[in-house]
Amino acid sequence: MFSKSEIRDALINYPLKEIMEKATCEKRKIFGNRILIRGIVEFSNHCSKNCLYCGIRAANINVKRYEMKEEEIFEVVKKACELKIKTVVLQSGELKRKKILKLGKIVEKIKGSFSLAITLSLGDLTKDEYKYLKECGADRYLLKFETSDEKLFEKLRPNTSLKERIKNIYTLKELGYEVGSGNIIGLPGSNLDTLINDLLLIKELELDMIGVGPFIPQRDTPLKDGKSPNIDITLKFLSLVRLLNPISHIPATTSFDALHPEGRILGLKSGANVVMMDITPPKYSKNYKIYNKKTEISYYKDLAEKMRKMTEMVEKSGNKLFFDIGASLKAQNPRLIF
Ligand code: 5AD
Ligand code: SF4
Numbered sequence: 213m214f215s216k217s218e219i220r221d222a223l224i225n226y227p228l229k230e231i232m233e234k235a236t237c238e239k240r241k242i243f244g245n246r247i248l249i250r251g252i253v254e255f256s257n258h259c260s261k262n263c264l265y266c267g268i269r270a271a272n273i274n275v276k277r278y279e280m281k282e283e284e285i286f287e288v289v290k291k292a293c294e295l296k297i298k299t300v301v302l303q304s305g306e307l308k309r310k311k312i313l314k315l316g317k318i319v320e321k322i323k324g325s326f327s328l329a330i331t332l333s334l335g336d337l338t339k340d341e342y343k344y345l346k347e348c349g350a351d352r353y354l355l356k357f358e359t360s361d362e363k364l365f366e367k368l369r370p371n372t373s374l375k376e377r378i379k380n381i382y383t384l385k386e387l388g389y390e391v392g393s394g395n396i397i398g399l400p401g402s403n404l405d406t407l408i409n410d411l412l413l414i415k416e417l418e419l420d421m422i423g424v425g426p427f428i429p430q431r432d433t434p435l436k437d438g439k440s441p442n443i444d445i446t447l448k449f450l451s452l453v454r455l456l457n458p459i460s461h462i463p464a465t466t467s468f469d470a471l472h473p474e475g476r477i478l479g480l481k482s483g484a485n486v487v488m489m490d491i492t493p494p495k496y497s498k499n500y501k502i503y504n505k506k507t508e509i510s511y512y513k514d515l516a517e518k519m520r521k522m523t524e525m526v527e528k529s530g531n532k533l534f535f536d537i538g539a540s541l542k543a544q545n546p547r548l549i550f
Contacts, residue, residue, distance in 0.1 A: 214415075214456060219408050222452060228444050235451035235483030238458050242541070243485045246534035247526045248461065250331065251292040251491040252301040254500040255280040255315075259305020261335070263358075264368045265399065265438070267430035267501040268305050274432045276499045279311075282318050284493065286325075292491050293326050295519050296535040301354070301488070303333040312341050316348035323349030329537050331392070331421075336376065339383050346387050353384045354392040356423055360409040364401045368435075381417060390540045392421030392461075397449050398441030399427045407449060415456045420540035421486075422453055422460045425467035428503035443472040447482045454483025459541040461486050470503065480529035486538070489522055491515060 222231065256279040262269045280288075289300050300322070302315070312334070319330055331352035332345060342353070357377050359365050365374040384391045395410040414422055426446045429438045446468065454462060463486035464479025472478060476487070490497060526533050 216408060216412065219411055219452065220404070223404060223407060223445070223448060226448070228448055228451075231448055231451045231455075232478075232482045235454040236481060238454055239483045239485055242459055245531040246485070246536075247480065247529075247531045248299070248486045248536060248538035249297055249522065249533055250299040250301055250463070250486060250488050250538070251289075251295075251297040252303060252488050253280070253285060253288055254303050254490070254492045254497060255285050256304035256307065256311070257496075257500050258307060258311075259335075260308070261306050261372070262370050264370075264434045265396065265427060265430070265503075267432055267503055269433065270305075272432045275501070278496050278499055280493075280496060282314075282321075285318055286321065288491050288493060289322050289326065289328075291515055293328060295515060297328070297489070297491075298535060298537040299329040299331060299352075300491075301331040301333055303354075306335040306337075309341065312337060312345070316345050319345060319348040319350050329539070331390075336372065336380055339387075342380075342384055342387055342389070346389060350389070352390040352392065352421065354421065354423060355381055355384065356392075356394045356396070357381070357413065357417075358396050359399055359402060359406060360395070360413040361402060361406050364399065364406070367401065368399065378417075390420040391417075392423055393417055393419050394423040394425075394453075397424060397426045397446050398439070400435050400438035407445075411449070411452055411456060414453060418542070419457065419460055420542055422457055422462045423465065424450060424453055424462075425465045426471050428467055428470045430501060430503045432501075440471055443468075443475065443478065446471060447478055450479060450482040450484060461538060461540065463488050466490070467503065477525060477529045480526065480531055487522060487526060487533075489515075489518060491518075 257268045258277050259268050262271050329351040332350050333354040362374045426441050429436050462484045464476045464484035468475030468479045
């Protein structure tokens with residue numbers, strides 16, 4: 213399969229259970245039942261942009277803005293290492309240049325102290341800034357294209373363009389980053405064709421990592437009354453992402469849990485091979501409301517407890533947590549590029 217019309221047919225007609233099984237089978241061929249774990253630190257919720265769907269957009273005055281101190285970031289990364297986590301994702305809104313330079317120093321310090329991979333998720337920066345952060349030791353970068361529909365992109369992300377976003381993805385590749393991208397499934401204004409084109413764009417970008425998740429309305433945004441996609445189409449989409457991109461690292465993110473109580477487990481049964489553990493201190497994380505998530509943090513007293521829950525969740529899906537750096541398979545074995 214995989215022509216445009218075959219993808220359309222799969223999204224409309226193919227039984228969900230079968231497509232999930234196919235995706236799982238494809239994942240098992242490459243990764244067995246091993247699920248990689250990445251720790252994510254939402255170190256600042258400042259953002260200069262105004263994406264209509266996002267809870268930490270600049271215009272949202274209800275957000276209590278924060279920025280974690282260098283020592284706090286370092287401390288949380290240390291804790292992650294103690295839990296055998298081998299990749300840390302540092303995420304924030306779009307920051308000013310001064311903050312980017314400061315972050316570079318933190319990346320340098322972390323890389324000098326621990327043996328782990330650092331993934332950055334900081335949005336659109338200049339080529340110089342991407343280069344600087346790479347030289348400081350960053351290994352990977354996540355930059356979702358969000359939607360392949362140019363008009364919708366410009367409507368939902370004022371003063372930005374899809375072309376620019378894609379250009380940045382290629383710049384990151386050129387600079388030697390392992391690169392991740394993906395979309396938001398079911399953004400208001402999108403339709404079946406958008407989903408098909410999103411799948412084709414993901415494939416075309418030949419990504420090391422692919423992050424896809426459903427749109428979840430956030431109460432302080434212009435899209436607060438928008439509807440999330442249903443869990444079935446979301447899982448179908450994820451399964452197709454796996455079938456089209458056999459060797460990419462694909463997480464089952466917490467956004468799946470917002471659609472269904474066992475959303476992430478279902479994600480792990482639809483071809484995902486990665487889980488993300490939010491290791492941001494709860495006092496900050498509660499203010500990182502990109503969308504209205506169920507605050508899992510409050511359920512657990514510490515990271516060790518959270519890790520036990522994560523282990524249980526992964527085992528429930530028929531898999532096992534795997535504490536590996538989880539480098540791109542494309543980088544490790546170019547023969548595996550299809
Ligand atoms: N629903 C789902 N995902 C969202 N993001 C931002 N707002 C929402 C929302 N309302 C995602 C975007 C962004 C990432 C940090 O969070 O994909 O890239
Ligand atoms: Fe800022 Fe990213 Fe949210 Fe857009 S999606 S407002 S760039 S944090």
